[in-house]
Amino acid sequence: VKSIEAEDVAKLSTTQVAALTTAQVAALTTAQAAVITSAQVGALSTAQVAALVTADLAAMSTTAVAALSAEQAAALTTAQVVGLTTAQAAVLTDAAVGALSTAQAAAMRTADLAALSTSAVQALTTAAVANLSTAQISKLTTDQVAALTVGQVSELTAAQVTGMGTAQVAALTSDQLGAMTTAQTVGMTTAQVAALSTAQVSQLTAANVAV
DSSP states (O other): OTTSOHHHHTTOOHHHHHTOOHHHHHTOOHHHHTTOOHHHHHHOOHHHHHHSOHHHHHHSOHHHHTTOOHHHHHHOOHHHHHHOOHHHHHTOOHHHHHTOOHHHHHHSOHHHHHHSOHHHHHHSOHHHHHTSOHHHHHTSOHHHHHHOOHHHHHTOOHHHHHTSOHHHHHHOOHHHHHHOOHHHHTTOOHHHHHHSOHHHHTTSOHHHHHO
16 A cells, blocks of 8 residues: 555545555654545545554645544544544534543643534533543633533533633633532632622522532
């Protein structure tokens, strides 16, 4: 496979791509991986996707990465997830992001997580969100924080809430605040509380205000 010129790889039919063994996929050069088309990506099996070396996956175009299906995304190794470029992370579809396991989501670099579209963030499972590190949570954009579903917010750990920046706390919606438990709000810092508007405070439950 390595002997095939990069430009010729792009000419392989989807049938030919699907016929490649995992060993052949693993042997692709970065130059060859860089010209793989979205149609060819669609022809790859989950085993073939998992066989891609991290450098090859990182070399793929954003158009090709955007073609990853939910099943293919779920097959990515944590090393492959770590190796994604920020530009690639930004084009992952909602379905692909929604298929990520807790381990895969936790492996995402903070810059990559912050590059996800708001709809992609909403697609993350509640378990995946709850398993994100405080560093990852603290790097979410205010738009991403505001886009979190009530279900996702209700699963945040106290440490994740405490780790939020004041701008992130100020971005929380009324519904999100109303869904927060006393266990989540008890650890809020004075700076975080001060960042809440009167309208936001009014949405906290009586139990949360008492805390």
